[in-house]
Structure formats: structure tokens, C-alpha cells
Amino acid sequence: MSQANEPNPADEMWLLDDAPEPGTAGKSNPLEAAPWRVLIVDDEPDVHSSTRLALMSVSYKGRKLQMLSAHSALEGVMTMRREPDIALILLDVMMETDDAGLRMARQVREDLGNHLTRIVLRTGQPGQAPESDVIVQYDINDYKCKTDMSQQKLFTTVIASLRTYESLVLIERNRRGLERILDASSDLYHVRSLREFASGVLNQISAILDVGAEGVICLRQTGLQGELAPVVMAATGSYAGISQMSEVPAPAAAATVQAFANHQSHFEHPLDVLFVATPQGHEFVILVSAPWPLVDAQRKLLALFCSKITWAFDNLHNFEKQQQAQAEFARAVAVFFDALQAGQKPALGEALATLLPRLSAQSGRSYDAAGLERVLQSAMGALRP
16 A cells, blocks of 8 residues: 555545534544444455554544454454444455455345445455456445555545445434334323323333433423423433422423423433423423433434324323213212212202213213202102102
């Protein structure tokens, strides 16, 4: 490999134009802080040492490169099986056999099912494996001749490959996140109480983020006197055991009040706040404390998830109200017949006054309470010996 042409930072600056997200500098989100892993597969020790030397000071988006070495295709496959998060393979074609590198590329794609890692073939004998044939028959991403691979060209190839790998990984994470959202949304339609729903939401958020996030869900209530203090529906992690707002830590409580007042979510690590409004006008806030700042893709997944669970919340809210109304109606009927059986006229009037509004709510019809009470009391008098 030629060392004569040093990379010109000005010429290559366009490759590095993707700056880290504002507000995440110095934070330790493993999605963004881990080094890019590059596997060098070549049977020539000099190729390993010269490649490491050329790339030792290279970084992309603030992340250095971590170089791994394999000196045969077999060793390379074993490394890929053990380390599937390798971003780039710089792969020699001719090693233990004339087509060892080509066979390894096929194994990585077909046997290991790895379609994210970028594979750049490097050959010292391009006539042995013609580029036009190889690029069509094998799922590789670039083909380079070692004699033409200057340090500057290597730099460009590596950065371009890392950018593509990063985009593919992001797409894959989003795909998995969307699958979890669809699964979670379906699961939440099968729960039978709002508190069970709230606990499920917190658990699903941890799954969507793929971290051990902890949090609280607070529901805004309204009463005859207007808005009441939010009520805690569920809590996990360090918040577990919290059952009322007075027990919520002051920063989290303040963030809840702010979200309800502004009707919007805000993300400020270590406390991310999701405001959710349902089609029927209910409002609740989800407080999430993740181990590290959320990236933009994770925030968008959470926003999508929240938009998908609003109907489930309304359905459960209506279901619980219906169950409560049916239970109250059944109790009122029981009290009424107890009073009727006992022949207690004062108690019968009270029971009837309690029963009729619930009967009206269930049947959609209106009743004359005073008239019914007179008829019943008259009937009771007539039936007494």
C-alpha cells in the first residue's frame, strides 16, 4: 500500500459532515460512543500493519476505529460469527485458496445472514478475479486493487463504508422498533384494566428502546371542581412503589406539571417526558429515565408508539366506566329488592331513588321516581294481610 499521499483534511471534510446531535456531546450513549469495528482479513502481515498505521488516527462522528485482524478466510468467518457488530471488512481475495475471500463473503451473507457489514474486497491480482464478474456474483460493496489503494483512497473508502453501515443499522433498528410497536399495540388491546395497561406501556417502552428504562405514568383527572392533581397509574425501576404524586421526586413532578400545562413532550436527559392526548380528550404523561440520552430515531419511535396506544386507552377507560356502572346498578337492584322484601317503605323510597338513575343510564329511558314509589307503596299496602 502506498504511503506517499497523505489525506488532505480539507479535501475529505465532506465525508465527515455529519456532526453528533446537539446536546449529546460528552454523553455516553452506547449507540453513538462505541468505536467503529473494522476487520482486516489478509494472509500478509505487512498488509495488516500498514492498514492499521494508515487508519490509526481516523475517526468518524467522534468515534475512533477499532481494528481486528484475521489471517485467513476461516479465521475471518469465525471472527464474524463471534463479533457480528463489525462495520467493515477489508477482505483479501487470495489466501488459503485462490477464491478464499470470495467464499468468505458468501458465507457472511448467506450462512451468517449478515447483510449490514460492508465488505470491501482488496486484491493484488485483479486478473485472477475480474471486478465485473465479482461485483455481480457476490454481495460485496467495493472492489479495490491493492496497488492502487493509497492512504487517501483507503480513508475515503472506509468513511464512505461507515456512513452506509450507519444508515443500514439505523434502518434495521427502526424496523425492529416498529415491529415492537406493532406487537405492543396489539398486546395492549388485550389488557382489562387501566393500571395493567399503564404497566404494559412502561414495559413496552423499555423493549422499544432496547434498554432498561424506568418510568412513571401519570393521568390527569377532572372532577366537579375542575382539574384535580394527576394520579400515578404505574411506576417501574427506581420509581417502583410510588402510588401518588406526592411521592414522585420533585424534578419528575415538575416535569409532569409542565408537560400537562404545555401539552407537549420534551426530552432532557435524564428525564424524558412524553405527553399523550387521546381522541376522547384524556391526557396522560409518561416519564422515562433512560441510562443515556435518546437519539432522534428513538424519540420518533416513542412518539409513534404513543400515537398508537391512545385508542387502547380510551377503550379501556370506557370499559372500566361501563363495568363500574354495571356494578353500581347491580348493587342498587339488590338494595331495592332487599327493601321491597322487608316491606320497609322509607328504605324502599331511598333504594328506588338510587336505582332509577342507574336504570335510566343503562336503558336510555327516563322514569317517574315519585309515581313509581306511590305505586309500589300502594301495592305493598294492598298485599299486606
